[in-house]
Structure formats: structure tokens, C-alpha cells
Amino acid sequence: MDQREQFSTKLGFILTAAGSAIGLGAIWKFPYIAGQNGGGAFLIIFLLFTIILGLPLLMAEFTIGRTAQKDAISSFKHLAPGTKWYYIGALGMVTCFILLSFYSVIGGWIITYLIKAITGGLSNLDGQQFESVFNETISNPIGSLTVQFVFILFTIIVVAKGLQKGIERASSIMMPALTILFIMLVIRSVTLDGAANGISFLFQPDWSKVTSKTILEAMGQSFFTLSIGVSVMITYSSYLPKHQSLPKSALSIVGMNITIVLLAGLAIFPAVFSFGLSPDAGPVLLFNVLPTIFSQLPFGMLFFVSFLIIFLFAALTSAFSMLEIIVSVIAKGNKAKRSKASWIIGISIFIFGIPSALSFGPLNDFTIFNKTFFDLADFTVSNILMPIGSFLMAIFVSFKMKKSALFEEIKRGSKINQAIFHIWFILIRYVAPILILAVMLDVLGVW
Ligand code: PHE
Numbered sequence: 001m002d003q004r005e006q007f008s009t010k011l012g013f014i015l016t017a018a019g020s021a022i023g024l025g026a027i028w029k030f031p032y033i034a035g036q037n038g039g040g041a042f043l044i045i046f047l048l049f050t051i052i053l054g055l056p057l058l059m060a061e062f063t064i065g066r067t068a069q070k071d072a073i074s075s076f077k078h079l080a081p082g083t084k085w086y087y088i089g090a091l092g093m094v095t096c097f098i099l100l101s102f103y104s105v106i107g108g109w110i111i112t113y114l115i116k117a118i119t120g121g122l123s124n125l126d127g128q129q130f131e132s133v134f135n136e137t138i139s140n141p142i143g144s145l146t147v148q149f150v151f152i153l154f155t156i157i158v159v160a161k162g163l164q165k166g167i168e169r170a171s172s173i174m175m176p177a178l179t180i181l182f183i184m185l186v187i188r189s190v191t192l193d194g195a196a197n198g199i200s201f202l203f204q205p206d207w208s209k210v211t212s213k214t215i216l217e218a219m220g221q222s223f224f225t226l227s228i229g230v231s232v233m234i235t236y237s238s239y240l241p242k243h244q245s246l247p248k249s250a251l252s253i254v255g256m257n258i259t260i261v262l263l264a265g266l267a268i269f270p271a272v273f274s275f276g277l278s279p280d281a282g283p284v285l286l287f288n289v290l291p292t293i294f295s296q297l298p299f300g301m302l303f304f305v306s307f308l309i310i311f312l313f314a315a316l317t318s319a320f321s322m323l324e325i326i327v328s329v330i331a332k333g334n335k336a337k338r339s340k341a342s343w344i345i346g347i348s349i350f351i352f353g354i355p356s357a358l359s360f361g362p363l364n365d366f367t368i369f370n371k372t373f374f375d376l377a378d379f380t381v382s383n384i385l386m387p388i389g390s391f392l393m394a395i396f397v398s399f400k401m402k403k404s405a406l407f408e409e410i411k412r413g414s415k416i417n418q419a420i421f422h423i424w425f426i427l428i429r430y431v432a433p434i435l436i437l438a439v440m441l442d443v444l445g446v447w
Contacts, residue, residue, distance in 0.1 A: 007168070007239055015171040016164060016317075017227075017236050018253050022175070023318030024106050025225035026260040027311060028286045031268040033221055035279035038209025039201040043265065045210070045218040050254060053435060054222045056427040057390050058233060058250045059410070060397040065237030066246065067401075067409050071328040072231035075238065080400050088392045092231030093329060095385040096322040097345070099230070100155070101353030102377040103322065107315045108147030108357070109287060112137050114308040122291055123301060130291045134284065139361035148357045149350055155319040156346035159327055160339040164320050171317065175256070178310045181303065182263035188297050189270040198270030201279060212442040219439050220382035225257050227321060229389030235325045245414035267293065283360075283374070323349070384440075391436045398429035 007013040034042045068075035072089035271293045294304035331338035359374035
């Protein structure tokens with residue numbers, strides 16, 4: 001995607017940006033974090049953050065990207081020459097580096113399941129057996145490193161060749177297919193015996209479970225699922241034609257994301273309660289529950305394999321965006337450099353991610369601040385680096401860029417009126433920075 005070419009169709013950009021947004025965050029991470037944080041209350045706080053912070057911030061990144069039409073670092077250098085604001089882009093690169101290092105571990109799990117499902121290794125197993133098969137796999141060091149490597153390899157190959165744009169065609173089939181499969185799962189899940197407990201877990205807020213950490217995690221989760229605060233959306237929107245509406249693009253991505261989050265929650269929790277599992281099982285939650293729900297559907301294995309393929313695709317399109325933002329800064333349109341940078345950075349990410357992959361096996365008991373490597377990497381990215389990136393992004397847009405220029409850019413291709421623009425501006429200039437800071441300081445126990 002280097003030659004500053006643009007997306008061919010309106011849908012092209014939305015699909016690519018949605019491809020970055022919709023991934024493990026909505027499908028794997030949301031259910032497990034919500035499960036650990038009491039369910040319903042977490043969902044409500046997450047939705048509020050997504051609308052009050054996520055949506056305006058996504059718009060802000062789109063505006064930066066389309067105004068500057070450059071990569072994560074050059075965009076800031078172009079808009080604020082001679083200043084250090086480009087550190088926001090550099091922070092995004094570091095964040096995406098760490099992010100892909102543990103994201104690929106989960107990507108690898110999907111590959112493992114896919115291989116097992118296709119080769120019949122999962123047929124005729126009951127829930128308990130699934131769990132032990134799975135635990136065996138993720139604790140095996142060689143096995144988990146191999147699949148993690150394969151996941152990164154796919155990512156490197158696509159980014160090295162600059163193929164992300166071509167992926168938009170596949171996305172236009174995969175995203176609707178994902179939705180349909182999820183709807184099937186939801187129908188099966190909510191009709192299981194005892195499903196009602198899961199539904200009330202998801203929709204009946206238990207405010208007594210809410211702590212300052214819950215609020216931070218809900219905020220981090222809303223940034224994570226929308227890929228914001230790390231300049232990914234700046235990079236993607238730099239390829240965006242001027243006639244496309246930024247507010248509409250942002251709205252549709254947020255809408256799709258919320259839909260997938262709700263479907264994932266509705267598919268997982270009724271089943272968790274019906275099968276007598278615990279909602280706070282952590283990162284393994286989805287992987288323990290899914291096969292059992294599928295096994296209760298006619299042609300279950302077939303649907304399970306289809307689901308895993310689409311799930312892998314969704315995770316990969318997010319992974320592409322993480323590597324892309326780093327590579328595009330280095331390659332600057334040079335094809336040979338792009339390829340070299342993709343390989344070197346991709347392999348470095350794999351090496352950096354080794355301790356995360358081993359966190360479910362040999363390094364299970366090795367903890368820092370009470371967290372395994374995997375948990376620490378995830379926590380640092382989602383709850384520290386992404387909020388800091390988003391905070392700085394909001395300050396940059398609302399204090400460094402001219403308000404009139406912002407309005408001009410947002411007006412291109414959209415019918416946004418002054419009043420809505422003002423609301424957005426207030427959200428970005430005041431609400432977002434203050435809220436992000438308050439949530440972060442609250443966790444530190446500052447007040
Ligand atoms: N939004 C992606 C997901 O939900 C994760 C992501 C975060 C991707 C930041 C790129 C940048 O899986």
C-alpha cells in the first residue's frame with residue numbers, strides 16, 4: 001500500500017479499517033475480560049467509552065491521516081514541523097510491536113485448533129476432553145512457538161508484498177460470513193439449558209463488581225477493539241480519497257465492532273453457564289467454550305472449521321495493520337525496503353513474543369507484578385500505552401491543528417453540520433483527555 005495509491009471503492013477503506021478493528025479484541029478478548037469483570041456492568045462501561053471516547057478518537061485519527069496523507073511519523077512531522085509531536089507515531093510503533101508479540105500467540109492457538117479440527121483430532125470429544133486437549137497444546141513450548149511463528153509468517157508475507165489492499169475483496173465476504181456464523185452460535189447458545197443465567201450475567205449489571213481497575217480495563221478494551229491510539233488508523237486513512245465521509249466511516253466501524261462484541265458475548269456466556277464453566281477462566285475462555293457449542297450443532301465440525309478460518313482471517317487482518325504501521329514508516333514507498341523491513345521486524349516481534357507464548361507452559365509461574373509475561377504485555381499495551389497514545393492524539397488534534405482546518409477536512413465528503421462538529425471538538429479537546437487521565441490516575445490511587 002505504499003505508492004500513495006488510494007482505495008478503489010468506498011467500501012474498500014471501511015473494510016480494511018474494519019479488518020484492523022475487528023479481530024481478537026471483540027471475539028476473544030471481550031468475553032474473557034468481561035467475564036473477569038462481572039459481565040453486565042463491564043459491558044455498559046465499555047459501550048459508554050466506545051461511544052464517548054472511541055468514536056471521536058477514531059474520527060480524530062482519520063482526520064489526521066487524511067489531512068497529512070503520510071505514515072505514522074511523517075504525518076506528525078508534516079502537520080507540526082520542527083516539533084516532537086511525532087513521538088506519538090513512534091509510541092504507536094512500539095505499542096504495535098509489543099501488541100503483535102502476544103497477539104500472535106492467540107493467533108497461533110486458532111491455527112492449532114484449525115489443524116486439530118481438520119485432522120479429526122477434536123471429533124467425538126466431550127467438553128472436559130476438549131479442555132485437556134487444549135491445555136496440552138498451549139502448554140507445549142515447541143507446539144505453541146511453531147504456530148505463533150506461522151501466524152507471524154503469514155503476516156510478514158502479506159505486509160512484505162504490500163497486499164493488504166487486495167485483502168479488502170476477501171473481507172467483503174468474510175465479515176458477513178462471520179456475522180452469520182455468530183448469529184447461528186448465538187441461537188444455539190441461548191437455547192441451551194440454563195442459558196438464562198448467562199444472558200443475565202451479560203446484561204444485568206452488578207455494580208458491586210466495578211472497581212477502578214474495571215473502568216480502566218473497559219476503557220483499554222474500547223481502544224483495543226477500535227485499534228486507536230497507536231496511529232494505525234492514521235496510516236490507513238492516509239490512503240483515503242477526499243470524497244469519502246469520515247464520520248460515516250467511523251460510525252460504521254464502531255457499529256460493526258459493537259455488533260461483533262454483542263454477538264460474541266451472547267454466544268459465549270449462555271454456553272459458559274449452561275456447561276457449568278466459570279466466566280473468569282481468562283484467555284482460554286473462548287477456546288474452551290466454542291468447540292462444545294459447535295459440537296451441539298448439526299454439522300458442528302463443518303461449521304467449527306468455517307468459523308476458525310474466518311476467525312483466523314479476522315485476527316490476521318488486525319495483525320497486518322500492526323506490522324504495516326511500523327513497516328510503512330521505514331519503507332516510505334520503497335518496495336525493496338518494505339520487504340526487508342517486514343522480515344526483520346516480523347522476526348524480531350516473534351523473538352520478543354517467545355516469553356508470551358511460553359506463559360501458558362514453562363513460564364506459567366514466572367510472574368512480574370503478579371502477571372505472566374503474556375498478561376503483562378497485554379496489560380501494558382491495552383491499559384497503559386493505548387490510553388497514553390489516545391490522550392496525546394486528542395491533545396494534538398484539538399490544540400495543535402487549526403479548528404477551521406479540521407472542520408474543512410471533516411466536511412469533505414460528508415454533510416456534517418457545525419453543531420455536531422462542535423460536540424466532537426469538545427469531546428476531543430476536553431472530555432477525552434480529562435477522562436483518560438482521570439481513569440488512569442484513579443487506578444494508581446491518586447485520589
Ligand atoms: N483492534 C484489534 C482487535 O480488536 C487490535 C488492534 C489494536 C489492531 C491496535 C491494531 C492496532 O483485535
